Amino acid sequence: MNRTIQSLLLRSAFMTSVIFAIASISTHVSAAGLLKPVNQQYQDLIIESHHVDVVIADGYATTQIEQVFFNPNAMDLETIYSFPVPSKAAVGEFTYWIDGNPVTGEVLEKREAREVYNEQKSQGNEAALVEQDDYKTFDISVYPVRANDKVKIRLVYVQATHTDTGIGRYQYPLEEGGVDEAKQSFWTRNETVEQSFQFNLTLRSNYPIDGLRLPNQPNAVVNQLSSQEYQVSLSNLSNQASNQMSNEVTLEGTKLSTENQTAFTLNQDIIAYWRYTPGLPGALDMVTYKATPEEKGTFLLTLTPAMDLQPLQQGRDWVFVLDISGSMQGKYSTLVEGVRQAMGKLTADDRFRVILFNDRTKELTHGYDAVTPENINRVLNKLDNITPNNGTNLYAGVEKALKNLDADRATGIILVTDGVANVGVTEKKDFLTLLEKADVRLFSFIMGNQSNRPLLEGMTKVSQGFYQEVSNADDILGQVLLATGKLNHEALRDIQIDIDGVRVKDLTPSDIGTLYRGQQLHIAGHYWKGGAADVRISGKIGGEKKVYETTIQFPETETRYPELERIWAYTAIEALLEQQDYLGESQDTKQAIIDIAKEYSLVTDYTSMIVVRDSVFEEKGIARSNQRRVENERLAREVRATQPVQNHRADTNKPLYTHSRPSVGSGGGGGSINGFILPMIAALYILRRRKRS
Structure with a gap:
């Protein structure tokens, strides 16, 4: 059966935008x-x-x-x-x-x-x-x-x-x-x-x-x-x-x-x-679970592309959109330090603007400034004298950033916020509509465990950008370096995946969008019968169409990875929630989420997990389906622990790529892990000394 996954949105604009959604290190931190x-x-x-x-x-x-x-x-x-x-x-x-x-x-x-x-x-x-x-x-x-x-x-x-x-x-x-x-x-x-x-x-x-x-x-x-x-x-x-x-x-x-x-x-x-050791080839890996030949199976494909994406050379305009609302108190010094680091990465061919927002917006610069030490220091001095207060009108900040863009230059919009909108427009659908009209790429750093991740991920997806989650415990500079590699390289767009020879269904995600340098793609789905399948992956880099083909083998049975069923169910529920973002909550969609969550025993916004005595389960007629699933998963984990490391590469006989996958270092090459880590440690040491002083 042929199954095609096509991207939802096809965009031709070269403007880009970046979100840094920061819930950063503060003097008092809530915790588990x-x-x-x-x-x-x-x-x-x-x-x-x-x-x-x-x-x-x-x-x-x-x-x-x-x-x-x-x-x-x-x-x-x-x-x-x-x-x-x-x-x-x-x-x-x-x-x-x-x-x-x-x-x-x-x-x-x-x-x-x-x-x-x-x-x-x-x-x-x-x-x-x-x-x-x-x-x-x-x-x-x-x-x-x-x-x-x-x-x-x-x-x-x-x-x-x-x-x-x-x-x-x-x-x-x-x-x-x-x-x-x-x-x-x-x-x-x-x-x-x-x-x-x-x-x-x-x-x-x-x-x-x-x-x-x-x-x-x-x-x-x-x-x-x-x-x-x-x-x-x-x-x-x-x-x-x-x-x-x-x-x-x-x-x-x-x-x-x-x-x-x-x-x-x-x-x-x-x-x-x-x-990972540098120089590894691009590859397609697959893990499956199929309890018996008669039952449907579940698979997880992981695509790690090779390095076909070339660097971009032109200068850019950068718009810094900074959250100065009350919720940023205690995080603001980190915000300023982040802006300081980011401005230090700009080139002489770039220009920049700075927009502030809390319950209203204010532009700190007058149009685009040239990247000079004098201009950067003037802005940073102004930022040092600001005290965060009031609410968070995130929509107004993004809306202002999308105005007065220069159509002749690529533009990056850097939004620094904790991602919680509580003033003005706050509905997710309105943010998605705003970005659809703007025709921009949105690149998100989602920082902090209580950032409004669904909102920021949705904004990213609708613009075919990318996001990275960053914790206060992360090597922050390392995350910036990974994002920079994406912004400075071409992307693979309009991706389609065709699987022939084996019946597959329920693929998630159904809308792939775009892959940027260094990113992996995970695809989960169901299959009914084992056998050889031809896989064809196509997309565009610039205006040139690219096609990658291989043949993989779906097993008739595989009992070691039962957790894959829950992973598929989670991604299916995610897709239904995204559908609600566009169309609003409907009883049919809500019921579909509940049905999947109950079948695969998942905690969601609509379902919870209850423990009572065995006699109460029996009295109330509550089936022990999750108990059986948990026992199966536990036994499978015990079996896997006794086995050697498994090789899950699926395209060994007919490799998808002839080049190596990207890795951190100069270009796409190597460099030791110490060379990668030491600059981050130095940057974090300076940042945290400033926080304590």
């Missing part, structure tokens, strides 16, 4: 933690232990978090644990220990799940609930935490992994963006792990790795097992105490002397980078 209503007199519940195990392999990452909470009060209490929503993550397992036995949650519609939880809570019975608070947080409610007793929970989520210009990145989000004022005013937060914090990461790659590091984590221990396998451990315990502890969190806990431990605060993201 236990919530307590303001002005309540009882003692805070305690996070006794927080253990994280991450496995990055086979094209996706599996993150497992086990926690033990302790109630030091003389009465039973409810506990609520809140943490940022991980990007592109499908939350599929939530387990709560009742009477010492693990009970796995099941997905219901959101209102129904909340009703079951409240009913059990009112009866004094054990219950736990996972809900998604829009794009901001996942909130876990557990009742009861008995007086002077503890409870244990486990959460597991999966997400496809991405590399950019030969650099892989994993983020364990902990820091919140501090943009949810209503939540902050109602709750106080305990974000301290009192006893045991452990973070373990295993990286298994079918391509050789040049190096791996965790920025801002000097106590992290990195062990290279081979050129394709690394292990990372991070703990608040001394090595001796850590070695004495099991990776499994126990309800009994482990008594440790204060000499061996320090409290760990969940207020900073943990980032892991790995770099």
